[in-house]
Amino acid sequence: MEPRSSGEKSRVLRGPDPRQDRAVRTRAHILRCAAEIFAVRGYPYTSITDVAQRVGMTKGAVYFHFPNKESLAVAVVEELYSRWPRTLDEVRSKGLSPFDTVIEMFDQATGDLANDAIMQAGTRLQNERSFIDAELPEPYVDWTSLISSLLHEARELGQLRDGVDPDQAARVTVAAFFGMQHISDNLHRRADIMERWTEVRDLIFPALRAQTSRR
Helix, strand or coil: CCCCCCCCCCCCCCCCCCCCHHHHHHHHHHHHHHHHHHHHHCCCCCCHHHHHHHHCCCHHHHHHHCCCHHHHHHHHHHHHHHHHHHHHHHHHCCCCCHHHHHHHHHHHHHHHHHHCHHHHHHHHHHHCHHHCCCCCCCCCHHHHHHHHHHHHHHHHCCCECCCCCHHHHHHHHHHHHHHHHHHHHHHHCCCCHHHHHHHHHHHHHHHHECCCCCC
16 A cells, blocks of 8 residues: 655544543543554554454444544544653652653653553554554654653753763654664564663663762
8 A cells, every 4th residue: 555645634533522431431442442453454454444343333433433544543643642741740750860760761661662552553653654644743752852851850960971962862862762662563573672672771871871970
């Protein structure tokens, strides 16, 4: 299947905003099932029929919540991006330093890429954005901004090595992380992602961390 030509994307259609608990749970279940299929097959080879069969509903019931396949894909990616602030809050609750918070954020993202369908599908859909006739959230920007802000905090506390620019370090670490997961996915379906991330982490972060004074 050929990717769509570049140009203006169609407006994303939205289903109704669920108010009742049952509707919220149903929508979340559809989204999870769609993510499981997107993660394995990719956008071009996933259909609403596939999703309906996985969910155990009629296509009409799926269309009630998501008017088309594009709206499903956008919802999966938006769900992925909505998790970053929540993950940061969880990590900050551990009382780690800003520098170690950065490492823990990447560690948690690695675990999610290994096990979580939303994370896997959202990442794959961003790579397949040329096939999707709808605007997706801009990739990597929010993640890079989040890491950059933490590294700026780390620099103010003397946790960054002298001469390290927080914005540059954020761009490099995010590029290394997503490049690592892409290679792991393509070669081994992420079976080795924890090992590959450990290699990247243990090479990059010691070079960024301020050296402790010797006694």
